[in-house]
Amino acid sequence: MAHYLLAIDQGTTSSRAIVFSAQGLPVARAQQEFKQYFPKDGWVEHDGEEIWLTTLKVCREAIEQSGLNPADIAAIGITNQRETTLVWDAVTGTPIHPAIVWQDRRTADYCTELKAAGHEADVAARTGLLIDPYFSATKLRWVLQNVPGARERAERGELRFGTVDSFLLWRLTGGNVHRTDATNASRTLLFNIHSQEWDLELLRLFEIPVSLMPEVLDCAAEFGHTDPALLGASIPVRGMAGDQQAALIGQACFEAGMVKSTYGTGCFMIQNTGERPVASRNRLLTTVGYRLDGKVTYAVEGSIFVAGAAVQWLRDGIKLISHARDSEALAEQTGDACGVYLVPAFTGLGAPYWDPRARGAIFGLTRDTGIKEIVTAGLQSVCYQTRDLLEAMRQDGAAAPSALRVDGGMVENNWVMQFLADILGVSVERPEVTETTALGVAYLAGLQAGLYQDLDEVAGHWHRQHRFSPRMADTHRQKLYDGWLDAVQRVRSGG
Numbered sequence: 378m379a380h381y382l383l384a385i386d387q388g389t390t391s392s393r394a395i396v397f398s399a400q401g402l403p404v405a406r407a408q409q410e411f412k413q414y415f416p417k418d419g420w421v422e423h424d425g426e427e428i429w430l431t432t433l434k435v436c437r438e439a440i441e442q443s444g445l446n447p448a449d450i451a452a453i454g455i456t457n458q459r460e461t462t463l464v465w466d467a468v469t470g471t472p473i474h475p476a477i478v479w480q481d482r483r484t485a486d487y488c489t490e491l492k493a494a495g496h497e498a499d500v501a502a503r504t505g506l507l508i509d510p511y512f513s514a515t516k517l518r519w520v521l522q523n524v525p526g527a528r529e530r531a532e533r534g535e536l537r538f539g540t541v542d543s544f545l546l547w548r549l550t551g552g553n554v555h556r557t558d559a560t561n562a563s564r565t566l567l568f569n570i571h572s573q574e575w576d577l578e579l580l581r582l583f584e585i586p587v588s589l590m591p592e593v594l595d596c597a598a599e600f601g602h603t604d605p606a607l608l609g610a611s612i613p614v615r616g617m618a619g620d621q622q623a624a625l626i627g628q629a630c631f632e633a634g635m636v637k638s639t640y641g642t643g644c645f646m647i648q649n650t651g652e653r654p655v656a657s658r659n660r661l662l663t664t665v666g667y668r669l670d671g672k673v674t675y676a677v678e679g680s681i682f683v684a685g686a687a688v689q690w691l692r693d694g695i696k697l698i699s700h701a702r703d704s705e706a707l708a709e710q711t712g713d714a715c716g717v718y719l720v721p722a723f724t725g726l727g728a729p730y731w732d733p734r735a736r737g738a739i740f741g742l743t744r745d746t747g748i749k750e751i752v753t754a755g756l757q758s759v760c761y762q763t764r765d766l767l768e769a770m771r772q773d774g775a776a777a778p779s780a781l782r783v784d785g786g787m788v789e790n791n792w793v794m795q796f797l798a799d800i801l802g803v804s805v806e807r808p809e810v811t812e813t814t815a816l817g818v819a820y821l822a823g824l825q826a827g828l829y830q831d832l833d834e835v836a837g838h839w840h841r842q843h844r845f846s847p848r849m850a851d852t853h854r855q856k857l858y859d860g861w862l863d864a865v866q867r868v869r870s871g872g
Contacts, residue, residue, distance in 0.1 A: 379451035382822050383439065383612070384815035385432060387457045387541050388620065389478065389642040390689070392431035394439040395812060396450070397819045399828045401838040403812060404445075407438035414475065419482035419724060419733075425463050425472035428541060429548050436608060447610035452826040453549075453603065454616030454818030456623040457541040458642075459564045462516035464527065464589070465544065467537050470552050474524050476541070477516040480643075480682055480724040484515035485733040496582065503569045503576050505654060505663030510725075510733055511680070513540060514566035514583045521584065531586045538589040540565070542617050546600055549614065554601035557591040558617040559668035568593070570654060570665055573673065596622070596667045597825040616821030620814045621645040622667055625676065626821060627813030628782040629839040631832045636770075636778040638763055639814065640787035643727070644684035646766045647676045648775060659769035660729045669824070669832075677773070679728040679766030683721040683737075684759045685787050690723065691755050697748045701786075707749040708756050708792045713799070713849075713857065717741040718761075718864035719754035726869070729769040734870035741860075759787065760797040761861040767801055780804045780844070784813035791845075799849035800858060809842040 381404065386393040393408040409431045414422040440447055460479035465472045477483070488508050491497070497508045506512055517538055521528045530536050539547065543557045562568040562575075567585060569576040575590050594600060600614040618626065621639055625647050628637040633651035638644060647666065654663045654675040666676035683690075688704055691697045698704055718740045725733035739751065771777060781803050787793055788807050798805040810816055820835045829835050 379449050380828065381443070381445055381450050382819040382828070383436065383450050383453045384819040385436060385453060385455045385545065386620070386815040386818070387428060387432055387455070387545060389458045392428065392435050393815065394432070394435040395815045395819070396439050396443040396445065397816065399823065401810060401816055401820070403810065405439045405443035407435040407442065409435055417483070419485070421478040421480040421724065422475040423461065423478055425465070425476045425544065428476065429545065432545055433607060440608065447608050447612060450612050451828060452613050452615035452822035454822035455542050455545055455614060456618055456620050456814050456818040457545070457561070459540060459561060459619035459621065460511055460513050461541050462513045462520065462538070463541065463544045464517065464520045464536055464538050465547070467535050470547055473527060473536065474520050477519070479511055481516065482510045482724055482733045484510040484519055487515055487518070488733070500566065500579065503571070503579060504566055505563070505570050506566055507660065507662070507731055508566070509731055511727070512564060512566040514579070514585065517585060517589070518583050531589055534588040536589060537591070539591050542619070543591045546614060546617070549603045549607060550601040551604035555591045556594055556600050558594055558596045558598070559665045559673065560596060560619045560622040561617070562593045563665040564619060570663065570675070573668070595669055595671065597669055597821045599825065613826070615825035616818045616823070618667060618818050618821060621647055621678065622665070622676070623817035623821070624784055624814045625649065625666055625817065626835070627815070627817030628784060628808065629836040630782065631836055634776065634778070635782070637782040637784065640684050640759060640783065640785035642684065642686045644681035644759055644762060645678060646763060647678045648770060650675050650677055655773070657769070657773050659772045660731055661766070661769050661773065662728070677770065679769060681762045681766070682724050682727045684762070685785070686723070687719070687721040687755045687758055688787070690721070691752055697752055704752050704756055705790045705792045708753040711749045711753040713757070713796055715750040715753050716743070717746060717750045717754040718861055719751065719758050720864050720868045721755070721758050722868050726865070729765055730865070730869065732869050735868045738864070738868045740864045740867065756790070756793050757796060759793065760800045761858065763797060764800050764858060767803070778803060780806045782806050782808065784808065784811050794845045798845040798847045800854055802847050802851070802854060804847065805845040806841050807843045807845070809840045
């Protein structure tokens with residue numbers, strides 16, 4: 378019996394593939410960045426073909442590096458940047474427009490119109506989400522409205538819509554399968570999280586033909602088999618989840634009340650709320666945490682648009698650092714009270730503000746301010762935004778977590794993790810395997826393949842690598858956070 382799992386982790390800035398053993402340990406990995414396109418203010422696009430080609434390349438490289446025969450892989454799991462929207466030809470698989478990325482704000486005016494017309498309460502009741510450019514529905518409508526002939530082709534059944542997971546599955550299976558999972562579906566603004574099906578009223582509201590939509594399966598399911606010409610064997614795809622839900626699984630947050638926070642391009646905090654959806658009073662999102670054997674586990678999520686992307690901007694945009702790792706040494710020299718606040722609202726503000734027209738700014742500059750202070754402020758912004766989310770969860774009545782489980786590229790930065798613990802007043806736990814997004818979807822594929830009996834067995838593989846305990850005085854913590862709140866208020870479109 379094959380005992381290895383291949384996880385495809387298609388992210389916002391790179392495509393990755395990791396081969397895991399059945400014990401949840403990485404055996405081989407490959408990664409490739411791809412180009413970001415910013416055609417207008419607030420617009421963010423990807424090349425769908427580049428997403429596919431980089432994904433295929435890293436899968437082949439990871440399998441080759443592992444030394445395994447492709448037939449040794451029991452299953453593939455796919456996790457992905459959520460909400461990013463693709464529309465492609467139902468025969469050729471060719472995208473008819475660049476992928477519109479989750480960060481994209483081009484539909485802000487349309488969202489304002491929908492809210493003014495009184496639709497938000499009903500949409501939220503059905504989907505758990507807010508009306509915002511972040512989600513897929515308004516992006517999909519934009520493509521149908523703005524690409525010549527798209528709406529007519531969609532009405533004739535000639536086009537398919539999907540988030541990145543669906544597009545990759547279509548390509549991997551040679552165009553034979555059009556499916557998604559319940560977590561990705563729950564982020565489109567078109568999926569009823571109570572009935573667990575595409576909502577016909579919402580499809581009408583957003584003017585979306587139902588023929589575009591993929592079939593929705595559990596997170597662990599038989600999604601299809603890869604074309605043997607692509608990876609050297611016909612490998613079953615047996616796991617699928619949006620990146621943040623995959624990280625929830627990879628962090629083994631299977632009990633109601635457990636919380637994880639992922640630091641990638643953005644930052645996403647999710648709390649498992651169990652079998653019942655919990656409506657937030659503080660503009661957090663109610664979403665599908667995972668669906669297994671037809672049973673839904675719900676979650677509450679706070680989404681921050683810019684986390685690691687702030688460090689990428691410091692490196693590539695204004696070239697204050699050469700490598701992301703340089704930021705840690707600069708912050709250690711600066712300390713936590715540099716007096717500078719960087720609000721990275723490059724594409725608006727996410728939860729709990731949901732202000733698509735906010736824009737980034739730096740406050741507190743003096744003649745003494747230099748590179749290290751601005752870089753430190755960029756790192757701190759990620760932690761302050763996490764506190765915003767935790768405060769919203771507390772105001773919703775959630776008990777403070779005993780610990781916050783963290784993952785993603787930024788968690789390797791010890792200074793950031795200690796400041797995070799300090800500004801939250803909560804212990805932060807970093808696992809031994811920080812690739813929890815890829816690991817989570819590997820676990821899903823392994824569950825379907827029979828490598829694991831249940832979630833308890835999966836949870837037994839989670840191990841803590843380091844615990845960061847808060848050591849900042851309460852008065853200092855509050856003073857720093859008050860400065861952040863003042864800075865955020867200044868960049869808000871109504872502030």
